[in-house]
Amino acid sequence: MELAQRLKNREEAAFADVVDTYGDELKRGCLLMVRDRLLAEEIVQDTFVQAFRKIEQLEDGSKLKSWLTSIAFNKCRSELRKRKWKFFSFDEYEHHFENVHYDDPESSIDAYSRRQTLSRALMGLKQKHREVLILFYYQEYSIEEIVHILDAKTSTIKSRLHRGRQEMQKKLEEGGDFHEFER
Amino acid sequence: MNSNVKKELDYELRDEHFASKEIVLEKNSQPVTIKERVRDLWNKEIEIPVVPLATSIVIALTMTVVPYTTKTPQPKSGIVEIDGSYYWQDRVEELRENAD
Structure with missing residues (x-):
């Protein structure tokens, strides 16, 4: 059974499968959009919660990924609109990556x-x-x-x-x- | 062609993972609270068609404000007869004052 149908049947495992399948890619896409790691995480979290609650609105199950992307990118746009008047520089982006720890100096x-x-x-x-x-x-x-x-x-x-x-x-x-x- | 870009971006962002799976699953298992419904309603985005709205405002202003602003000021005084013709009294007085 396709993933979207399993979601509509409210199968517990299906929700976890969707998060596992699309979570990382959505987070990275949102990060590239909003340039803020924490915000990207929040957006993807809200995206999944909203999508699961409104899964009945998804007419074509084969478009689950693009539907999730659509919700996530609308949220990204909304957040960027809110921040439009706030000065948002690359320093902020750099700051987020400064906190990433690598065990291997070469990497x-x-x-x-x-x-x-x-x-x-x-x-x-x-x-x-x-x-x-x-x-x-x-x-x-x-x-x-x-x-x-x-x-x-x-x-x-x-x-x-x-x-x-x-x-x-x-x-x-x-x-x-x-x-x-x-x- | 795009796959090279995707591979490169995935490599660059390889440390970025979605880490809130448990939170999502927990929220999903709970019923929607009234607070969340209110928040959703409050955050609901609406689209306002700018052109029709602006046109309506302009038309409304034209019909209400403009007639008052363009109205010709009427003399306050009465009418006087001079040599068989009728004139506004304050205009006549104004002309007489200027002539003096």
Whole structure:
């Protein structure tokens, strides 16, 4: 039986399975969006609670993941709107990562150097470009799925993806050499 | 093509894990409290269509405020007859004062 149907049947194990399956990816996607580890954790937590309570609203069980993503990204947008007037710099983001402890110094340096490239560049994009790039490149949704998740026009999503790629490429050229965004 | 980016991001964010599974499962097993219902209602997002709303406000203002602001001021005094023609009295007095 598919996962969504098990959720609708209120199977205890199904809730745990959904959290195990999508929890990390949603948290990372939300972290890239809101740039705040604790907030990302809270958003994903609220997303699961809301989704489980309103699971009857999910018509197509095969779209469980995109439905969860849609709820999570709407929450991210809402939180970002609340913080719009608050000064939010990269210092805050850096501060969150300063607290990450690595046992192996080499992995710490390696991780830090990598963070200087992709995730950092992604977090530095404008929100409207960032969300489309996260959904396309990290969550690996198609354009049509992103249109549905963000409730926007296809032309808008394509345009944001194009501009986001350009912006991303520019940022990466300043600090790294990841060429995946050139196309 | 996207998978390389995903792999790279997953590597960079490999220490980020969702850690509130137990909290989610606990909340899910409890009935929704009145407090939570109120909070959900309070935090409910509504969409206000800006253009129709702004248009309605402009029309309402045009119909109520504008007639008062554009009204021609009427002389306060009565009418006087001079050589068979009728004039506002305060206008006549004003012209006489200026002539003096």
